[in-house]
Structures are given as C-alpha cells and as structure tokens.
Amino acid sequence: MQKIRTFLWFDTQAEEAAEFYTSLFPDSKITDVQRYGEAGPGEAGTVMTVEFELAGTRYIALNGGPEFTFNEAVSLSVDCDGQAEVDRLWAALTADGGEEGPCGWLKDKYGLSWQIVPAEFTELVRDPDPQKSARAMQAMLGMKKLDLEQLRAAHAGREA
Template sequence: MTNHKITPCLWFDGQAEEAANFYTSIFKDSKIGTISRYGKEGFEIHGQKEGTVLTVEFQINGQPFTALNGGPVFKFNEAVSFQVFCDTQEEIDSYWSKLTADGGEESQCGWLKDKFGVSWQVSPNIISELMSDPSKSERVMKVLLLMKKIDIEILILA
C-alpha cells in the first residue's frame, strides 16, 4: 500500500483502527492494510501498552492513508481537509450523512468535520464549471455561501 509517493498520515489518540474502519466502510474501493503495534521497546517515550495499535495502513477510493495512534499531543483542524467530489446529489447526500454521523459537525459551503475531527469537503464535480462561468460565478457564490450541505440543483439554477 506504500507505492504512492505521498501518503497522508492522520494522527489519532487511540482511535486509529476505529477511524480506518469507519472510512473504509464509507468509500468504495477501500480496504484495511497492514496494522502495526507498539512493542516493549520505547515504552518510556511513547507510554503505550505493548500490543496497542501503532499504525493502520488503509485506502479509501484507492488513495493510501496511514492512521497513527500518536497520543493526545496534536488535534485536527480545518487547515487540512479532504475533498470528495461527487457526480450526483445522491452521492453528496450519502457521503454527507455518513461523514457527519455519530457526532460529526456540519459547516459551510460543503465542509464538515467527522466524529474524529477530520475536515472534509463534499462537493459536486460541476462546481468548478459553475464557478468559472463569468455569467454565473457571482450568483453561484452567493447561494453557495448560504449552504451547509451543497444542493446541486440550487447551484445550477443560480
């Protein structure tokens, strides 16, 4: 699973395996790969019980990721997000409801945080076309700024 030159590594505080299972349950072409565990070595530094999950390699939509149980030191924020481009409103609705389930939070313009605090943008593929059309871009932006979950039909009619 490490054939790609860039693989995002997501830092969790004990939820790496749970998160990997959550993401792979949502996206097609997804799978769990290698799971590594903490050993006795380095306990004085990492403080993790031997056998605790250290990393989980996984893929979603064919994109490799690593989930790391690094502890409580770092938290996710909106400075980094993952974009999910959709062809239909049905896809947007499905990803939106699954990613916001169990404590996720809706935000503006197609942005959300999942239950782990990871930020996602669930957007229609048509949005770049609409935003690049000088005759529509202002109206599309005005409507888009009022949305949380994006509604393709409203954007097209703007």
C-alpha cells in the same frame, strides 16, 4: 507506488476511523495494522498505525495520543458524482458527533475536516460567463451541505 501519503494523527481511534472511512468509499481497504511493541511508547499490543486506502489513495493513521488534534487547516476533499453521493457521505460523516460547517465543509466524529462537493460545482463556478459563475458561488456561500439543484438554479439565474 504512491510516493506521498497523508499521515493522520488520532488519539486512540486510528483503527476505528480507518474501518469507518473504508466503509464509505468504493475501492477502499485497510492494508496493514502495526502494533506497539514492548519498547512503546504506546501500550504493548495496542494499535500503533493503520495503513489504508480510500478510493485508491493511500493513508496512514497513527494512535499518537491526545497531544495533537485535527483542525480545518487540512481537509480531505471529495468530488462527488452527484447529489445522492453528497447526501450519503454528508449523513455518514456528520453522524455520531460530526459537525456541519459552511460551504460543503464538515468535521467527522474524529474531528477530521472534509469537503463534500458535487464535481459539477467546479464546472459551474468556472463558467466563462462571470455572472453565472458569481451566482453559483454566492449560492454556495449560503449553504452548509451543497445542494446541486440550487447551485444549478443560481447559475442559470432562476429559483430552485
């Protein structure tokens, strides 16, 4: 059992967002939907919470109203297996009103921030050679969506 879960506050799109997110990642599913009862505070019968799993990690989404919104202080970071996964997730999460940000960050159409990072990037910036590491970091700082080939080239000290 996962002791700590991330709780995400949506205005009214909790179920829609959970369905979207679970469509993007293998080993993902909606596990429970709770509806408001007569006591409220939401309209009776409407979705209150949605429990779901993304790649085996559990989350709860709440339809809590417009009082609170997401900001970049919290993001979901995804270690991608390669450029194809980076490209697929980037396209899906920035579609329909999502926004690209710097350095592999984006906001999806619900305003939730994500970091879409090729797992290999961590190896490049952890290289014990400080010049190689610095070149990879400098390359990343100039990107929106991370480009693994350009990161590798910068790390190696060559043009992509």
